[in-house]
Amino acid sequence: MSRNPAESAQEASAQQLLADAASRAQRYLADLPQRAVAPSAEAIARLAQLDVPLPEREQDAAQVLARLDDIISPATMAMAGPRFFGFVIGGALPVTVASNWLATAWDQNTGLYASTPGTSHIEDTPLRWLKEALYLPRDAAGAFVTGATVANLTALAAARHRVLAQAGWSVEADGLFGAPPITVIVGEEVHPTVLKALGVLGLGRNRVVRVPVDDQGRMRADAVPRIAGPTILVLQAGNVNTGAFDPVTQILPAAKAAGAWVHIDGAFGLWARATPKRALLAQGVEGADSWATDAHKWLNVPYDSGVAFVRDADALRAAMAITAEYLPTGGPLRNPSDYTPELSRRARGVDVWAALATLGRAGVAQMIDRCCRHATRFAEGLSAAGFEVLNDVVLNQVLVSFGTPERTRQVISALQQEGTCWCGNTVWQGRTAMRISVCSWKTNEEDVEQSLAAIIRVARG
Numbered sequence: 472m473s474r475n476p477a478e479s480a481q482e483a484s485a486q487q488l489l490a491d492a493a494s495r496a497q498r499y500l501a502d503l504p505q506r507a508v509a510p511s512a513e514a515i516a517r518l519a520q521l522d523v524p525l526p527e528r529e530q531d532a533a534q535v536l537a538r539l540d541d542i543i544s545p546a547t548m549a550m551a552g553p554r555f556f557g558f559v560i561g562g563a564l565p566v567t568v569a570s571n572w573l574a575t576a577w578d579q580n581t582g583l584y585a586s587t588p589g590t591s592h593i594e595d596t597p598l599r600w601l602k603e604a605l606y607l608p609r610d611a612a613g614a615f616v617t618g619a620t621v622a623n624l625t626a627l628a629a630a631r632h633r634v635l636a637q638a639g640w641s642v643e644a645d646g647l648f649g650a651p652p653i654t655v656i657v658g659e660e661v662h663p664t665v666l667k668a669l670g671v672l673g674l675g676r677n678r679v680v681r682v683p684v685d686d687q688g689r690m691r692a693d694a695v696p697r698i699a700g701p702t703i704l705v706l707q708a709g710n711v712n713t714g715a716f717d718p719v720t721q722i723l724p725a726a727k728a729a730g731a732w733v734h735i736d737g738a739f740g741l742w743a744r745a746t747p748k749r750a751l752l753a754q755g756v757e758g759a760d761s762w763a764t765d766a767h768k769w770l771n772v773p774y775d776s777g778v779a780f781v782r783d784a785d786a787l788r789a790a791m792a793i794t795a796e797y798l799p800t801g802g803p804l805r806n807p808s809d810y811t812p813e814l815s816r817r818a819r820g821v822d823v824w825a826a827l828a829t830l831g832r833a834g835v836a837q838m839i840d841r842c843c844r845h846a847t848r849f850a851e852g853l854s855a856a857g858f859e860v861l862n863d864v865v866l867n868q869v870l871v872s873f874g875t876p877e878r879t880r881q882v883i884s885a886l887q888q889e890g891t892c893w894c895g896n897t898v899w900q901g902r903t904a905m906r907i908s909v910c911s912w913k914t915n916e917e918d919v920e921q922s923l924a925a926i927i928r929v930a931r932g
């Protein structure tokens with residue numbers, strides 16, 4: 472409650488500021504379907520207006536917000552729109568944008584239960600729901616982190632703890648110098664963020680054993696080396712180019728029997744398990760020891776939002792928990808920070824809760840199925856137009872060649888300029904390709920037909 476006229480005025484202007492932000496955001500979102508997906512060269516050139524010295528004096532907050540909207544909004548990529556098919560990027564569901572605003576207003580530093588009971592408590596529910604939706608073990612510990620990169624890091628830190636503890640070594644206390652060596656096995660098509668996580672953890676980006684893959688990027692089960700001693704095996708659910716899955720049922724049981732820790736990088740592919748139509752693709756991953764996935768990709772919550780699950784909760788806590796006199800411990804439920812690399816952290820669980828509470832199991836399944844159907848339509852439409860689809864379209868990823876590498880790059884660049892939709896490029900097993908990734912709740916049939924027509928028009932032009 473305000474105590475004097477000056478404070479009342481401040482409060483009124485804070486309210487106005489938030490209302491202004493909301494109407495600017497609404498206008499931005501409403502414009503997205505009409506505008507070119509990529510920002511114009513002119514909008515990017517105007518970013519130079521930001522290059523000014525630090526203001527000496529206080530500025531009017533409403534004008535600061537207006538400047539942000541004027542300069543940045545036009546220079547954004549329309550990732551929140553219905554026809555952005557670059558990388559593997561969803562658009563935030565409306566309820567999650569709203570929940571995110573509310574959680575920002577709460578401004579809860581969600582590391583410790585005692586100081587942030589509401590936003591700490593709520594994490595348990597979406598973690599449980601995610602395990603139910605993805606059919607992961609009910610007793611696995613979970614952690615909301617920034618994305619799959621840090622989810623991989625978090626899970627692999629728990630793996631490092633456990634395999635070394637089994638060899639009589641405490642890595643958290645004594646570090647890696649003098650520790651028994653750990654064998655890390657990955658597929659030739661491992662995502663680079665797994666290698667980054669391994670580098671950060673002192674396990675090395677280059678000292679991994681790389682298993683050859685097939686023409687879809689799947690680890691070859693017959694080429695997995697014999698496992699002995701402390702070992703971490705990383706399998707992939709959802710190749711970032713093809714959408715393909717490592718053959719988990721052919722590899723995991725023997726690896727587990729030999730004592731390896733099996734980790735699944737399922738940044739987007741794990742979501743195949745949320746729909747009966749695609750669940751078989753990721754069959755057997757429930758037998759692993761840890762899993763990394765993203766909520767900001769296929770669950771369509773705002774950035775940034777990833778999730779790690781670890782079957783052995785003690786291993787995760789041993790890798791992550793800290794104590795200090797000034798930090799309250801205990802409370803009726805878990806301290807989120809006992810399971811994450813961060814102490815101070817935003818309440819990421821809120822947006823995941825809002826998405827799952829709104830969609831339910833059926834809504835999630837429909838969203839995943841819809842994206843996969845759109846991907847299949849892209850592949851069919853482009854094949855029918857005479858272009859070569861390079862991958863088996865099993866999920867939401869499509870790779871297309873338009874002829875020579877040069878020609879393919881030209882088509883991609885012309886399409887990005889044309890503006891109807893946005894697709895990126897890649898090199899898949901030596902072939903230059905356009906990469907189409909359908910990941911947004913917003914994309915409908917009309918968007919797909921409109922985008923297909925634009926791609927074909929540009930490629931024939």
Ligand SMILES: *Cc1c(COP(=O)(O)O)cnc(C)c1O
Binds near residue numbers: 618710765
């Ligand atoms: C996207 C992706 C990652 C990295 O996820 P971020 O959320 O960008 O950190 C890791 N692995 C795979 C397979 C991915 O697709």
